Each structure stands twice: as structure tokens, then as C-alpha cells.
Amino acid sequence: MxxxxxKIAVLGSRNRFQELLMQFVEKDYPAGILVDIDEADVCILxxxxxxxxxxxxxxxxxxxxxxMILLALQQPQHDNCIWLKKPLQSRxxxxxxxxxxxxxxxxxxxxxxxxxxxxxxxxTAKGLAVKHSVNHRMVHSVTTSSAKYYEPVEYLxxxxxxxxxxxVTTGITLRIDAGWEPxxxxxxxxxxxxxxxxxxxxxxxxxxxRKFAQMTGDMATGPTITPVPEAKMEDIPDAAQRMDAFLWKxxxxxxxxxxxxxxxxxxxxxxxxxxNLTRLWCQENALRMAALLYQQPMTPVAAVxxxxxxxxxxxxFISAARAIGLIERIDDEPKTQxxxxxxxxSSGGFLGRILQRLRRG
Amino acid sequence: xxxxNKLIFTGPVGAGKTTAIASLSDDPPVRTDAxxxxxxxxxxxxxxxxxxxGVMSLEGGEKxxxxxxxxxxxxxxxxxxxSNGGIGLILLIDNSRSEPFQDLRFFLNRFRSFIDESGLVIxxxxxxxxxxxxxxxxxxxxxxxxxxxxxxxxDARSRHxxxxxxxxxxxxxxxxxxxxxxxxxxxxx
Numbered sequence: 001m002x003x004x005x006x007k008i009a010v011l012g013s014r015n016r017f018q019e020l021l022m023q024f025v026e027k028d029y030p031a032g033i034l035v036d037i038d039e040a041d042v043c044i045l046x047x048x049x050x051x052x053x054x055x056x057x058x059x060x061x062x063x064x065x066x067x068m069i070l071l072a073l074q075q076p077q078h079d080n081c082i083w084l085k086k087p088l089q090s091r092x093x094x095x096x097x098x099x100x101x102x103x104x105x106x107x108x109x110x111x112x113x114x115x116x117x118x119x120x121x122x123x124t125a126k127g128l129a130v131k132h133s134v135n136h137r138m139v140h141s142v143t144t145s146s147a148k149y150y151e152p153v154e155y156l157x158x159x160x161x162x163x164x165x166x167x168v169t170t171g172i173t174l175r176i177d178a179g180w181e182p183x184x185x186x187x188x189x190x191x192x193x194x195x196x197x198x199x200x201x202x203x204x205x206x207x208x209x210r211k212f213a214q215m216t217g218d219m220a221t222g223p224t225i226t227p228v229p230e231a232k233m234e235d236i237p238d239a240a241q242r243m244d245a246f247l248w249k250x251x252x253x254x255x256x257x258x259x260x261x262x263x264x265x266x267x268x269x270x271x272x273x274x275x276n277l278t279r280l281w282c283q284e285n286a287l288r289m290a291a292l293l294y295q296q297p298m299t300p301v302a303a304v305x306x307x308x309x310x311x312x313x314x315x316x317f318i319s320a321a322r323a324i325g326l327i328e329r330i331d332d333e334p335k336t337q338x339x340x341x342x343x344x345x346s347s348g349g350f351l352g353r354i355l356q357r358l359r360r361g
Numbered sequence: 362x363x364x365x366n367k368l369i370f371t372g373p374v375g376a377g378k379t380t381a382i383a384s385l386s387d388d389p390p391v392r393t394d395a396x397x398x399x400x401x402x403x404x405x406x407x408x409x410x411x412x413x414x415g416v417m418s419l420e421g422g423e424k425x426x427x428x429x430x431x432x433x434x435x436x437x438x439x440x441x442x443x444s445n446g447g448i449g450l451i452l453l454i455d456n457s458r459s460e461p462f463q464d465l466r467f468f469l470n471r472f473r474s475f476i477d478e479s480g481l482v483i484x485x486x487x488x489x490x491x492x493x494x495x496x497x498x499x500x501x502x503x504x505x506x507x508x509x510x511x512x513x514x515x516d517a518r519s520r521h522x523x524x525x526x527x528x529x530x531x532x533x534x535x536x537x538x539x540x541x542x543x544x545x546x547x548x549x550x
Contacts, residue, residue, distance in 0.1 A: 273500040274511040274529065278522045287525070291532035294511070307536075350366065351448070351531050353419040355538055358385075358524045 006032040006101040009040035011059070012049045021046070021071075021093075028090060032097055040066065042100050044093075047072035048086070056081075067100055069093075075147070075266040075301060147265035147300065147315065148258040154208040155254040157323055160185075160192075160247050163225050173231035178223040179213045180204050184240075189233060191240040198249070198281075205253035242279065248320045249281040255319035257312025259300060263322060268330040270297035275321055285309050289317045297330045367426035368527065369444045370413070371472065372453035373464045377486045377517025378429040379413045381453060384520040385527070386415025386427055412443055437471070444472065449480035449530045453517065454499075457487040461494060462502050469506050481508065482530035484515035484522075 008029075010021045021044055025034050037043065043059060045052055047070040056078065059068060068081045075083050082100075084092050152158045159178055167174045167187035176183040183194040194201065204212065209223055251260075259265060271294040277286055288307055292298075300318055304311040321327050370378040382390045391414040413429030428443045444450070452468050454461050465483075469476070485499060494502075499512055511529040515522040531538055 273496070274513065276496055276514050277529070278513045278515055278519075278525050287528050287532045288536055288538070291511070291529070291536035294509070295533070295536065350419075350423065351535055352538055353421065353423060354417070354425055355528060355531050357417055357419050357425070358528055361520075 006097055007035040007039050007041045008032045008097065009035055009037040009043045011037065011043050011045045011055055012052060024090065024093065029094060029097060031101055037063075042067045042069060042097070044069045044071065047076050069096055075264070075299075077264060079148075147311065149261050150255060150258040150319075152251070152254065152260050152319075152323070154210065155250075156205060156209065157247070157251045157254040159209065159223055159225070160250060161323065164243060164247065166225060170227070173228045175226045175228050176223065177226070178209050179216055179221075184228070184231070185243065186231070186233070186236055186240065187243075189236060189240070190243045191236055192243050192246040193237050193240040201250070202253045205250055206256065244276075244324045245280050247323050248275070251323035252281065252316045252320040255316040257310075257315055258319070259315045260319045260322055263300065263318060263327065263329070265301045266299050268297050268299055269318065269327050270294065270330060271321060272326050272328050275324070275326055280320075283313060283317075285313055286317060289314060293318075293321075365446055365448050366424065367428055367447050368449060368451060368530075369447040369475075370427065370429040370451045370453065371440070371468055373455060373458065373468075375458075376453040376455040376464075377484075377515075378453055380517040381451070381484075381515075381523045381526075382413050382415040382427045382429050384518060384523045385417060387418055388416060390415035390427070390429075412439060440471065444475045447475065447479055449482065449534060450476055451526060451530060452481060452483045453515070454483065454485050455487050456485050456494070457491040461485075462499075465499070465502060466506060469503070469508055476508070476510075480530055480534040481510040482526055482533060483510055483512045484517075484526045485512070486515055486517050488514045489516070 008025050010025070022034055025032050037059075043066060045055060045059075045068060047056070056068065056070070059066065069084060070076050070078070070081045071084050071086055071088055073086045075085070082096055084096060152161070156178060159176060160183075163174050163176050163183075163185050164187075167185045171187055173187070174185045176185065181194050181196045181200075183192060185192050196204070207215070213222075263269060271290060274290050274294055275282075275286070277290065280286075285307065288309075289303065292303060292306060298306070300314060301311075303318075304314045307314065318327060370381055372378055379390065379392060412431065413427075415427040415429075417425040417427065419425055428447070430440050430443055431437075450472055452465075452472075454465050454468075458464060472481075483499070483503065485496065496512055496514060503510060503512065511526075511533050513522075513526055513529060515526050517523060
């Protein structure tokens, strides 16, 4: 059974782009009908248009459950909105609308554009000469679904960074109590020790410090950082870990696939240097991510597109790299950022066979 | 015409080139060691005089040849011969030596044209014996030399480390490299 037609409202001040969108819905999207805002299942808003922020805010207040598709050059910082990157392609919009038509509205939307030539919207909606260029190189472009963010200071990551700073400045051993196993920081040896294996640590990293305290019923005392000046170097357990390696994996797990606040998915970033991956906990694609972000400044979203791997993996990598000070934010938009991301996938021939052999052991 | 099917390991005496090749090679590497009669004997009794050679067999019967250059400068006539047709350079620097940056600069300059034509990865060995200079300091130094390359701490005896170092070089040459199998994962320790 076919779902009912999707009721679509196009918001914003009248301009040629908006007319183009309306014409697209009327002529080229037979599964949808144009309606007024009050009847709409979904709204489309040109987010680069005049007054769009205000319009979005009004909509969110009046119709908080209504799905919203934002068309914009840069990813807007709004949760629960679907972002379609300009230059817009008719296929992207069709896929986004189809998805909404078939899926419950609460679900996050990710539209993956496959590798093929797309029809530009300006060609689809005949008669209107709006210039929207086509990018034939775009592969696996994650064009929608706002990235999710987390606040590092609410997690062990934030507590560690604060402790490291204090320990390195004073040179005094510190004990961190966060309602869990105590963690000791030995700044002179640049080591950390906790009496827990990675499995336990990873489980702890899934929760904010506050939520963990709620679960254990210990809300009275917050996390504490206590100097242990009498600690001796010879007392450091053999199982102590390097400070940077410990912070790296904690940040990776705290991230849980989200970007840390302070790194927008549309922010151009790069790696200052390669993470020391021979000494860090790392996932299968860590080397690829390091190579790409070291060679070429780009946005996290562009990195996801170029690598063709799960956004969550890229975002966790960025979070871990940022925690140990390896992420640089590029304020001036570089030339590379204006280009659409090139696909960084290749079978590699001889190099690929070397890689295969090395990984096999 | 050169066949691009070899990796070149270089670096100063005692940096771990022979050991690194041994950790990757399918067969025990061919070595051309001689008793050191010069200052190298302070570092180790035997030193490579012509080259080290190892090999890795790849799928489809191809072979990747692993060449190690002699560490001493008086054998540097071998360096160009060996690096001809190389995919990339693996530069190992011994952090416990008195002037590791001097070594770094020397080898970067000496292999500059080869690096420009191929790729480079730098492995810093013996950081467990001497932690300074740090990787951050190395990075600043290579940037000052106009080089952009992966830089990792390695133990040349560890196959895991040397393998990751070579993988870093491969991804540096082509970040898009992929292997088909789903069951091969990075060994992590």
C-alpha cells in the first residue's frame, strides 16, 4: 500500500529559489503536495534566506514535532532538522522527502547519495534559470542529519583534562574521585593508573559523571581532585598507562560517535600531526582518518563523505584527537573546503595488496 | 624501467633497520654485516655494509622487497642504488643517540629527491630509553625542514609497530586505500 501523499510547505520570503522548490514539489515530486504550513507534514526552509533563523525559531515553538528540512551552504547548528547541503540536487531532496514519507518522523534521517550523476534542480524544474552547480564527484555524501554533540566537561574526559593540567603544572600526583574507581595521575612519569580494565572503563565512559552519581545514589559529593604529595615513583603500578593514551581512549568512548562541543560539523579542521597510533587504542580506520585529516583540512562532514565510513567513527576519532591537542581549527576557509570532498576510496592495486598482507599478519 | 615494488628502510647506525626488516620479512633477511672497525663498534659489534634484504609475498604471487641501507655514510654510494624504484622511505631515528635531530636533518636532506618523488614515514625508536625529544618536537623539526609525513614511535622488534609504520606510509601515499576483507583488523595492543 502506498503511503498518503506527503504534505509539504515551503517557508520563507518569496524568491526565485523558493519558487523553484515549489515548482519541484508540484511537477517533479508526485508523492507530495504543496500545502499551507498548518497542514504540512514537513517544512522546507531555505536557511540562507533572509529571516530564516527567526522563521525556524517560530516553527520550533509552534510546531516542535514537525520535521524541518533546511537548505543551506553550511550545516546549521540545530538539532532535529534535516540539512541538505547546497548546491542542492533534486535527488537529494527526493530522497529526503521519500524518507520522511516512509519513516516515523522522530527518526534521525541520513540520506546517502550514491555515486552517479545527479540532475541539477535547475534542470529538473524547467523554465527557471537558477544556478545550482552539479557535483559529479560526490560520493556517499552525508547530506542530512545534523551531527550530534556532547559536552566533554560532563564526562570523565573533562575531569581528566582538568586534572592533567593541574598535575603537570604542579608536578604533584593527583587522585581523581568521580564516584567510581579512583584514578591516579603521575605527572612526572606522565602515567595514569586505575584499577579497572578497558571493558569496565568503557562502560563507565558511556555515562556522564552526573548520571553515574545518580545511578549510584551518590549525589551529595561531586567529583574531587586531590593532591597526593607523598606518592612515590616506585609505587606506580606496572599496569599504569600513558596519560595521552588514556585520555585518547576515554575521549573516544565518551564521544560515542558524537562531536565534542566546540567542533562544529561544518568547521574546517586538520590534524596538527599524526596521532602516535602505535601507542594508542585505535580502530580499523584510524590510519585512514589520520592520513586524510593530516593531508587536507576539511570539515568533519566532508571527511565522512570522503572516507565513506560511519560518521560516528570519524567523530569519535576527532574527539580523541582533539582531547590530546592534535586538532587545529582553520578559521579561514581554505580552497580545499570550497571543493566538494573527493572520495578517498580506492582499491589501490599493489599498495592495497601490501596493506592486505600487513593486516593479515 | 624501475619496478616500484620495494620499500627502503634507512637511518643512522643502530636505529633498527635490520631488525625492522626482520620483523616483516617472510624469510630471515639477507644481511651483509661485517665487524665494525670504526666508531660504529661503540654502538654495536656488527654493522651493515652493503644492504639488508627481506621479502614479503603478496596475494597473486607478487613480492614486496624490503631493502635496508647501510647506516654509515661511507657506504652512501649504496643509498641511491637501493632507493631507485622504491615506493617510499621508512626513516628510523634512534632517539637515544646524542643528536637525533642532526640525524633526522641529514637523512631528510640526503634522500630529499627520493622523498619528493615517493613518500616518507618516520619511526622514532628507543623512546623507552630516552623520551626526549618528544614526537611534538620531531614534528616541529620536520615542518621546519619543509616535510610533511607521518611520525610514529616504534619498537623495531615489534611486528605490530613496524607494520603500522608501513601502513601509515601506504595511507599517506593514498588515504583512500582499502582492503576487501572484513576480517582483517588492525592489531591493537
